[in-house]
Amino acid sequence: MGNLAEELMAELTCETAFTIPVFGGIPIPESVAVTWAIMAFLLIASVLLTRNLKIVPTGKRQIALEYCVTFLNDFFTGILGEHGKRYIPYLSTVLIYIACANLIGLLGVKPPTKDLNVTAGLAIMSIVLIEYCGIYSKGVKGFIKSFAQPMPIITPINIMEIFIKPLSLCMRLFGNVLGAFVVMELIKIIMPAFLPIPFSMYFDIFDGLIQAYVFVFLTSLFMKESME
């Protein structure tokens, strides 16, 4: 058990991939380097996919792309309503990023979402967006008043929710990815050949995609709540 604990600890700690040699050396953690790789991949993919689009699509590429974009738009519009259309690009980006980050473990790279700092950053961005939504749609006065709704007595609970929401978003994503990772490691110890394949289908692919979906789904649900 001691051996396993050490191994898990080694996986948990965020290794420094390389150091930028300016200002006395800025350490770049592995999760940041992998995130940059995902960003580059998504950037190149989006540039390549959106080249010479036509009003009447002829190629399969544009039809598939339009299908995906329409699906995402409909999904978020269904939750947020017509007023929430301005937030769709951010939410879609986070969805695609988390999905890529969870799936990149298949390539043998450490998924960035296994780093608590990454999920904490995503959750903080979400809570800032959620509160911004409330301020934007209700005004500063209405936003402050909304803490005393539906009754003034639950104001402390409403204030506590500001901290609980991102904490639960962050811990859910981190715990799921880490849990899947630990279970996969244990399975690999038991039987390294064949047995991990079906489990990998569930833990790496299905669970990763579901968690990406749940993260943006909950974010948009909280946004809808704060907009009302």
Place this chain on the structure above:
Amino acid sequence: MSTMVAIGAGIAVFTGIGAGVGIGIATAKAAEAIAKQPEAEAKISKALLLGAALAEATAIYGFVIALLVILFLG
């Protein structure tokens, strides 16, 4: 010491009971609802997924605590 840590981690994972029961009830009700109204399947499965994710969170917290217990005490 090591055995106590293992027992503590095991107790922390008991949170999984709540998540299991909760997701089981939610899935049972969703299956019933789909049987009653097959046309509302999309909405029901969306609600089911959300409920399952929220119920699962308790199990995840238990898991994280158990892991921290093993890592920092064991």
